[in-house]
Amino acid sequence: MHILVVDDSRAMRMIVIRTLRQAGFEGHQISEAADGREAFEAVKDTGPDLVLSDWNMPNMTGIELLSALRRSGDQTPFGFVTSEGSAEMREWAERAGALFLIAKPFNPDTFRDALLPVMA
Numbered sequence: 001m002h003i004l005v006v007d008d009s010r011a012m013r014m015i016v017i018r019t020l021r022q023a024g025f026e027g028h029q030i031s032e033a034a035d036g037r038e039a040f041e042a043v044k045d046t047g048p049d050l051v052l053s054d055w056n057m058p059n060m061t062g063i064e065l066l067s068a069l070r071r072s073g074d075q076t077p078f079g080f081v082t083s084e085g086s087a088e089m090r091e092w093a094e095r096a097g098a099l100f101l102i103a104k105p106f107n108p109d110t111f112r113d114a115l116l117p118v119m120a
Helices: 010-022 036-046 062-071 087-096 108-119
Strands: 002-006 029-033 050-053 078-082 100-103
Touching: 002 010, 002 036, 010 029, 010 108, 029 036, 036 050, 036 062, 050 062, 050 108, 062 078, 062 087, 078 108, 087 100, 100 108
Parallel strands: 002 029, 002 050, 050 078, 078 100
Antiparallel strands: none
């Protein structure tokens, strides 16, 4: 499985990747994008099996990325890993087509719980 990790913070991308590995997803191909615009192109070019995206990023936010992908007909499974996890944001994410929203701080169990149903 190919997972695209999208976050404007390189440090946070590394934390997400490390947590994926700790959660038992170390055997998967993982690539990175620094913002939604870069991620949109990466999805079109490489066709990942799952996108894990931050919400707040410059150039194109995570919700804008998800909306642009869906408008283009792309149905790649998509989840958020973000610092905000309000009920309103979760509802907005779900309406836009996200499968889950993992709020920071997170741990390997949080990732397992969110990702196992998607990756099964």
